[in-house]
């Protein structure tokens with residue numbers, strides 16, 4: 512199987528400050544990769560290098576076999592969904608208009624196709640149709656997060672990048688959203704990369720868990736493997752905070 516994302520000898524420095532020294536990783540299509548690690552270890556930097564929002568200082572990044580050095584980054588981002596913490600919806604657009612944003616560009620002559628897409632994705636993320644004409648400020652944090660996910664998915668991306676997407680919602684909503692995203696992953700087979708600071712969330716959601724420490728991947732394994740065979744003391748301490 513060809514990897515959907517590959518990094519080879521990737522280095523990232525901000526001025527003189529090297530955050531990532533030499534990162535090598537290969538991610539297979541369809542995986543749900545959760546990324547955990549201490550604060551400031553480079554998780555967001557890692558994620559943003561995949562959609563070209565941050566450029567590496569050295570090394571190569573391949574998405575769907577193409578070196579990012581050779582691709583149009585705007586085009587690339589159309590195929591990569593990006594969901595971050597908090598609301599990043601267009602405030603002056605309704606739920607319907609937010610979700611329809613990309614499908615409208617595609618279906619200029621077929622309004623019904625856009626309408627169908629909005630309904631389909633609202634349904635998949637568990638948003639009641641009565642929310643359709645509301646504006647973001649008329650929604651709860653959890654509902655806004657659902658619209659954000661629906662909007663990202665409505666663009667039919669191959670890859671979905673999620674940076675602490677459920678960080679700002681209460682525990683009940685968070686657990687509902689976790690179930691939704693797990694189901695969406697199973698239904699769509701999309702590749703998901705999901706940053707979290709919560710090891711429990713990482714172990715529950717991930718088909719693979721990537722543990723980062725000081726810009727290095729210290730372990731990248733199936734959740735069970737991580738719990739049974741943690742590779743170093745950092746992973747041991749992470750896993751030990753897990754209640755199971």
Ligand SMILES: Nc1ncnc2c1ncn2[C@@H]1O[C@H](COP(=O)(O)OP(=O)(O)OP(=O)(O)O)[C@@H](O)[C@H]1O
Nearest residue numbers: 525526530548549550551552553554555556557708
């Ligand atoms: N634009 C920037 N300029 C300079 N330093 C930066 C910049 N962006 C991030 N950093 C630094 O790079 C390091 C890694 O940041 P990053 O946001 O990738 O970490 P993280 O693991 O996602 O952190 P957190 O869990 O706290 O969100 C941090 O020390 C941060 O201060």
